[in-house]
Amino acid sequence: MSELKDYMYSVGERAKRAARVIANADTGVKNQALAFIADEIEHQQSAILQANALDVKAGQDSGLDAALLDRLALNEERVQAISEGLRQIIALPDPAGEISQINSRPSGIKVGQMRVPLGVIGIIYESRPNVTADAAALCLKSGNASILRGGSEAKHSNQAIAACITKGLNQAGLPTEVVQVVETTDRNAVGELIRMEDFVDVIIPRGGKGLIERVTKEARVPVIKHLHGVCHVYIDDLADKEMAKSIALNAKTQRYGTCNTMETLLLAEGIAKDILPELAKLYTDKGVELRGCEKTCQIIPSCEKAVEADWDEEYLAPILSIRVVDDMTAAMDHIHQHGSGHTESIVTADYSKAVQFLREVDSSSVMVNASTRFADGFEYGLGGEIGISTNKLHARGPVGLIGLTTQKYIVLGDGHIRQ
Amino acid sequence: MSELKDYMYSVGERAKRAARVIANADTGVKNQALAFIADEIEHQQSAILQANALDVKAGQDSGLDAALLDRLALNEERVQAISEGLRQIIALPDPAGEISQINSRPSGIKVGQMRVPLGVIGIIYESRPNVTADAAALCLKSGNASILRGGSEAKHSNQAIAACITKGLNQAGLPTEVVQVVETTDRNAVGELIRMEDFVDVIIPRGGKGLIERVTKEARVPVIKHLHGVCHVYIDDLADKEMAKSIALNAKTQRYGTCNTMETLLLAEGIAKDILPELAKLYTDKGVELRGCEKTCQIIPSCEKAVEADWDEEYLAPILSIRVVDDMTAAMDHIHQHGSGHTESIVTADYSKAVQFLREVDSSSVMVNASTRFADGFEYGLGGEIGISTNKLHARGPVGLIGLTTQKYIVLGDGHIRQ
Structure with a gap:
């Protein structure tokens, strides 16, 4: 348990450091990384499918139900869809750095808001390997570092995709810690992740009601939750x-x-x-x-x-x-x-x-x-979605790149002091 | 303890019911209520000062420090400032109901966002009676119901101001439960309030670092926190x-x-x-x-x-x-x-x-x-502030009326179905 804590702590620390780099990376560099990752996923198709076959076999052996097996399984088409999804995210406008209308105040200062990444995003999801690439890409494009914790049933598939992401980041000259896929399948890793408030800015659980209720109840980090749809x-x-x-x-x-x-x-x-x-x-x-x-x-x-x-x-x-x-x-x-x-x-x-x-x-x-x-991010024109929030605060409804950012105030003065 | 729980539960239930009414009240009605409250505070000046004198006397007897006593104490000017503050809030634009640009999507649906109140806002503050009127007014104007829990040192002052608020709401034909000032001075009331996630949408603690850390740590309801300023x-x-x-x-x-x-x-x-x-x-x-x-x-x-x-x-x-x-x-x-x-x-x-x-x-x-x-809501042109958020999610920096609202998606169709 203490070893797990140490491991998760070091993941968090690295993510926080990487977050400062990716927050300030140019759009072109981020897009380049996404393109390298997409290429690599295409090149590594057979390795990814081999890894996935191991997961599917293990899932069949352990009696995973048909719907879960279907979500878990990859084929050539699905791998192709993953890299196409990445290329679509390249085409989306970068929300980071956008400055809203700057107003002049009676004091003479000029006040506006600048859109900036949230920082470090923790994503907890079930056994859908495509989420690994998709979530990593949305976080990367919006300038966030991410810590991804996928279902243990997809561990080989996730690590194969993670290897492509690492290579792509590396090729683009970005720290590989910008996207970290948690390696341990210890269930307690989730418990650690959702309590690392010094390192993680928001947790996004994607999965069944049970997972989301657990995360919401135990988290010390703010959660963008997608509870259920009645x-x-x-x-x-x-x-x-x-x-x-x-x-x-x-x-x-x-x-x-x-x-x-x-x-x-x-x-x-x-x-x-x-x-x-x-x-x-x-x-x-x-x-x-x-x-x-x-x-x-x-x-x-x-x-x-x-x-x-x-x-x-x-x-x-x-x-x-x-x-x-x-x-x-x-x-x-x-x-x-x-x-x-x-x-x-x-x-x-x-x-x-x-x-x-x-x-x-x-x-x-x-x-x-x-x-x-x-009601979905693509239909609404967000270009993608990391989930549909049933929160009232921060992001509500389909959450795209904008939902992975926040706004800070900026003040432009010319020697202004308060009277 | 169980009696306290019952009391807080009933406060929460009433707030949630009132929230549906105030969320859909016309701007004119909300402004009218604010004007009635401002008038009533002026009319009741001597009653408010008498109640405040009781609090100040008790504070002196119990050895409250000079700075706290100064924040607690009211005089004619300060009461006047409270009602002027309310009139300034009348002049602010109503954020509720604002619709952002509606875009046509390839499917034919039109998608936009509508700004709506958060619902029920719980405010926990120390012994500053002006906050009672100020916080109630900002919540009311933005279409939210509020549950106010002030410091016990200001209990008489707060109840005197609460009476004016109740009268003003009543005169405007609004449910008096739109603003509820918690009557008990039992410290456990705070603990109940911050865990009533079925009734309360957000908690805003205003006060020292100790209060805010406690609230953040124990709350089940999302917190807009103002931690400290280094x-x-x-x-x-x-x-x-x-x-x-x-x-x-x-x-x-x-x-x-x-x-x-x-x-x-x-x-x-x-x-x-x-x-x-x-x-x-x-x-x-x-x-x-x-x-x-x-x-x-x-x-x-x-x-x-x-x-x-x-x-x-x-x-x-x-x-x-x-x-x-x-x-x-x-x-x-x-x-x-x-x-x-x-x-x-x-x-x-x-x-x-x-x-x-x-x-x-x-x-x-x-x-x-x-x-x-x-760095303050008035200087930034927000017209007022309910606090300065050091959160990254939802509201960051000075929080005015906009920070007390959220946006939902609205979709306008003409028989559109998804293919």
Whole structure:
């Protein structure tokens, strides 16, 4: 334990030192490093695949479930996608160093804000080797040092990718400690990492609810957390019926396992009867299991009765809970009580209701007449995302390069003193 | 203890309910409430002064030190200043509801960000009754509910001001739970408040280092903390000598007890001999005790020798540590090692050094050719401040109304679904 502490401490210390270098590196140098890393990943494709095969074999032997195995497994296409992802990050504008409008104050000083990297970012993630490259690249581009701690099931894959990153940094003349992949698979390493407040500026956990709850509870370092998505679509009585059905279907069935998938459909009493029967058929055709409130079950007799726990559930599966509510106020009350603050959408043709819903629903993304599935960094134009924050402070919603930076005040004087 | 928990829980629950109302209140209504509160404080001046006299008497009897008694004591002028402060907040623009530029995305959706209140803000402060009105007003204007927990030494004063706030909210037709002043003086109330993550969105501690360290350590709710200010002025060898002396004198002596006061003066070796003798005389004339490094003591023989601990000290007093450094890099290394990330200033006529210092020094305010004493919400044009954050995340530097808000994404569609 003390040896582990020493190891993590030295990782932290090196990261902090490297952070000062990368914070002030020119955009061109950072982009060059990213290009070298992308090249190296392409060159090392077969080595990466060999390492990955070891992980997959071990995962199969230890009975890892199919979904996890799928996330873990790489093939030529997936390795190619990793290096393409890096090249996309090269194309993004560098947020570091941006100066916001400078204002002159009555005292004569000029005051503005400069965007700067956060410093050292700790990322804790599960067994998805692509996250190693992706997270490292986003941190690097925004001028941060990173400490990456991936799932032990992907250890060989992660180390193979880490070797490419180290080589790329080296080729660009940057300290290799700008990106460090934690080598030990000791679970206590996470506990150390999230408490190293002298070295780490923020922790970003990517993974299941259990991981994130543990990290949030034990961390001494601030956490940008992505808790879970219990997302809602509310169909107002003034909605266009075809639009409502199309959005409700897409929000649930376009993908089941994502955090921005709708988990509960709310319908105004005035429209429920008109669209629920057809919608239920569309869902059933796709194999979605429906669990409804009493009124829903009256309209769709085949619908299973929802229990109270259904309203708080993130199914991440072809299951949908449905509730008929009196009006938008009741829908917003339901969201306030059961939502996770991730993403909610209203379908309505009514201007006032649209504006009120946008203003009053307290979630990281609030939508009008659009599928919740759009809540994602690429769709929003961030060029990538390191996660979707359900925090209220600092970064809320999809977190891209900007979310990995902060702003400091800058003051330009010419000998000004305070009177 | 369980009774206290119940009480704090009910305070939190009421705040959370009130937060939904105030978040969506019109600017006009919020301003009206602030005007009613300001009026009421003026009307109740004698009642407030009577309550304050009880606190001051108790403070004197229990041997409160002179500085604390001075902060605690109100008089007609100070009460007037409190209501004037409220009227100034009325004049500030309302940050809530502001929508940032909306961009069209290739999918057809339009994506922007809306600024919204944080929700419930807990403020823990020491015995300064003016903070009760000031903090309540900033939270109210930005659309947040607040839970205020002042020092027990000011309990009568705080309750008298709280009564005015309650009346003003009531007159404006707002729930009185928008601002709640914790009634118990039980110290454990703070412990409860900072752990009520279901009800409180952010904690802002205002007070000494001890309070803030305790809150930071024990809190489960995110904290906007203002730790301490070990601020530096670095005089470069290319500085204008008269400007350098004027800034160095102002940064230390304009006020001693503030967090943006310079505590350590750094001078490039090339200029130290030229200006230190005269500067030392100016400081000594003002009664400032000097503690210098070896080189400083060679130039100013009367200077006391600094010990290692001096470089980390926030004196808040007429004491200054002085260090002669090789160059700007050495100065930045010193700041990196000993600074608290609050405010640093360089005095130089050199463009490249100015730019490099602005970029590389990792503090909440970084200045060129200006006194560190400018680091404050009023001087920066924020119209007021609820504290100066030494956090990197969310708000950094002086925190005004904007720092009490967050941004959520809004998506405007017209039936858009994800392909």
